[in-house]
Amino acid sequence: MPRIAKSAVGAEATRSRILNAAVECLIESGVAGTTTLAVQHRADVSRGALLHHFPTHAALLAASVTELVRRNERAVAQSRARARPADTLIAAVETLAFAARQPAYLAELELWAVARTDTALKQALIAAERGARRDLEHVYSQLFGKWTDSDRYSELVELTLHFIRGLAISETIHVSARRRERLVTVWADAMRALLGAKAKS
Template identity: 50%
Template sequence: MSQTPAPSDAAPKLTRKAQREATHAALLQVAVMLLIERGAAGVTTLEVQQRADVSRGALLHHFPTRAHLLSATVTELIRRNEEAVWREQAHTASEGDPLTEAIRSLVAAASTSSYVAEMELWAVSRTDPTLRDTLRAAEQDALKARERVLDELFAPLRHEPGYRRVVDLSIEFVRGLVLSNLLRNDSRRSDELVAAWVDAARLIIERARDPLGGKP
């Protein structure tokens, strides 16, 4: 009588494709961690290679240059930023006013380390043309995901004629506020500015509804 082979305790071997994907993910996670903890200056290819425990050849296969490595973090940062938006949106859902909820959710999400890290990359790229070019390509690839998040967040206002302008200006406002808060940690001032922007955004919508201001 033949015996059934005993099940092997050894874990199944990964395919080459799975191995490459796992290595890529490990390198990227380490790079994002260093970027958030130390800033862009603290992300070196040697440090990433050592922390991910891969060979130099493996690192260069996935990310030929430091610029490619840094720009690749954008997708992961945007994913984390999206998660932060929905967490904050759930917290502000009691506001009652969709415009206030959307803007306050953006502001709160922008205070996370992943959002600040993404902005830091753009600041560093000012004097690094190679990084700037790769970042632009990475941001362009992530544009659809970002637009989807904004459209969902501001969904109650999409029918308004001033919708696009309010969304675009809100993004610029948030970016400026983040940079300002790095220098001045004044929560009361930030709250006042956010409230003022909500009022201004509401005025933009009202004027877009009636550009003549009620005049015949």
């Protein structure tokens, strides 16, 4: 392999190692524990290598969003495989609720909260989320495909995401599988009514 190609492969491997280390730090220690020094040690790279790929802490955290989103998409796919077929609308909401209980999703939510007072991180997160939007919309269309032609589809999916995020945050304090199931069912029924006849399973 030519020297330039080897160098590019090595650089990409280093970047991937740093990014994976950052994601694992976010999941295990939260944003406060995901310092550049902690990531550097976990990735086992030099300070120069870390700064070459991620010049700022905000850039490192923002780049982590892409990997977190990828893990969240995998969680959705896993949940779809075990969803209840009896009511496809409830199954779709349950799938998102399952993904929202995974460590990667909670780590992403924590980044959002921190970005409230960190302008650089906020801008970086907006850019990262915008880049992932197409893939996320594809996931939602697979889950709610039967209802995508409804005039209210976009707004109801957005409201569903707000509901799921709120549920995920509340369950960091109080977890009740029975309560979660009841709320998911009530919300799915509300969606059904708002979507109209086309939403009937």
